Amino acid sequence: MRRWGCVLALVLAAHAAGAEELSGTLQKIKETGKIAVAFQEAAVPFSYLDGNQKPVGYALDICARIADAVKRELGLPNLVVETVPVTSSTRIPLMTNGTIDLLCASTTNNAERQKLVTFTNTHFLSATRFAAKASSSLRRIDDLKGKTAVAIAGSTNIAQLNKVNVDRKLGITIVPAKDQAEAFLMLETDRAQAYVLDDVQLAVAIARSKEPAAYVISEDAFSKAEPFGIMLRKDDAPFKAIADRVTAELYQSPEIEKLYKTWFESPVPPTGTNFNYPMSAALRAAFKKPSSSPDPDAYAAE
Known part of the structure; x- marks a missing residue:
């Protein structure tokens, strides 16, 4: 009995040590059993509500892959993905106060925002x-x-x-x-x-x-192409590492072509509109070398 008691104590100690290793967003998700995925209701086709008032979109599909990776990483087969609507004015405060864990929309990654939040690898460029x-x-x-x-x-x-x-x-x-x-x-x-x-x-x-x-x-632009990224909490390296790994793998695979065409070159809900917006040379180059840089100069097409 004493021997089994020692074994049990070691197992519990190891489990506790593993739990202590978690921090920030991963710890929050592990404790609550849910990940809060934010979206904007009219950021078509990045995130918006379809005819059934269900959140859909290009950025939300990317976030679903991040959520799946977190589920595997934390061993949470029943992880709940909670969708939270936000606006341009509420998205950063809700991220910094811990209400949301991922923002999946058409959010520009720039140096000013990097003072408050961070971003995973760029998923779009817009000028x-x-x-x-x-x-x-x-x-x-x-x-x-x-x-x-x-x-x-x-x-x-x-x-x-x-x-x-x-x-x-x-x-x-x-x-x-x-x-x-x-x-x-x-x-x-x-x-x-x-x-x-x-x-x-x-x-x-x-x-x-x-x-x-x-x-x-128009053929030419008034500005350099600015990067859009999935927003994360600042100074949370373990969570960002997962998001960066997942997005890098996606962007460097043939899957990104299919995903992009689904939302930008095919009929989308609820009205079946096709935006006929092919992937730019600059975005194609960015996908080859995934980056979360806020500097537009980092995304010049090769």
């Missing part, structure tokens, strides 16, 4: 471009000389448009719009010859329009 009528022959920024362009008031996009306008002395008449719907309507009704926004959001707006074939997206 500011303009949409125009295909019949207008406007394809490059210099083509906008003397034209009218619309952008959303207070956005980074309108600031970038203003800077290029001044630097190149293009004489563009810049009109601020209150939101994306108003901005696209101005382009549609010819009150503006160009609509300036993140390129992927322009692709979504065009695909949802009455006549998608009537619009094109």
Whole structure:
């Protein structure tokens, strides 16, 4: 009995030691038996609600793989994946206070945000471009000389448009719009010859329009391509190591092509819209060498 008591004590001690090795997010997940996956309800096609009000999207599919890896790592076959809706203003506070563990959306990884949170390997690159009528022959920024362009008031996009306008002395008449719907309507009704926004959001707006074939997206950009990543808590190396390993393996495998095409080049729920947005050369290069750098210069296409 004494011998079996010693064996049991050793087993319990080993189990306790293993538990003590966990920290941060992994410890939280182990103790609660759940992982909190945050999403934004209208970040199409990265994360949004489908016709059944179920969270779906490109970034959520990536997060599902991270959750599966955590399940295996912690030996939690019944791990509960809890989805939590967030907004642009609540996502960082909810991450830093421990409410959410992963943010799966179209969140830009930049140096300013890195002071509060961190990110796993980049899953998308987006730059500011303009949409125009295909019949207008406007394809490059210099083509906008003397034209009218619309952008959303207070956005980074309108600031970038203003800077290029001044630097190149293009004489563009810049009109601020209150939101994306108003901005696209101005382009549609010819009150503006160009609509300036993140390129992927322009692709979504065009695909949802009455006549998608009537619009094109500019060849050149007002900004360098900025990285999007899955947001994690800062200073949590063990959890980030799992997320980085999973995403690196995905991005360097043929699976990423299938996943990308599912959300950007195929009909998606709830309306079967196809955004017809092929993978860029810069993103393809980034997938070959996964990185969580916030520096846009790190993602220049080879």
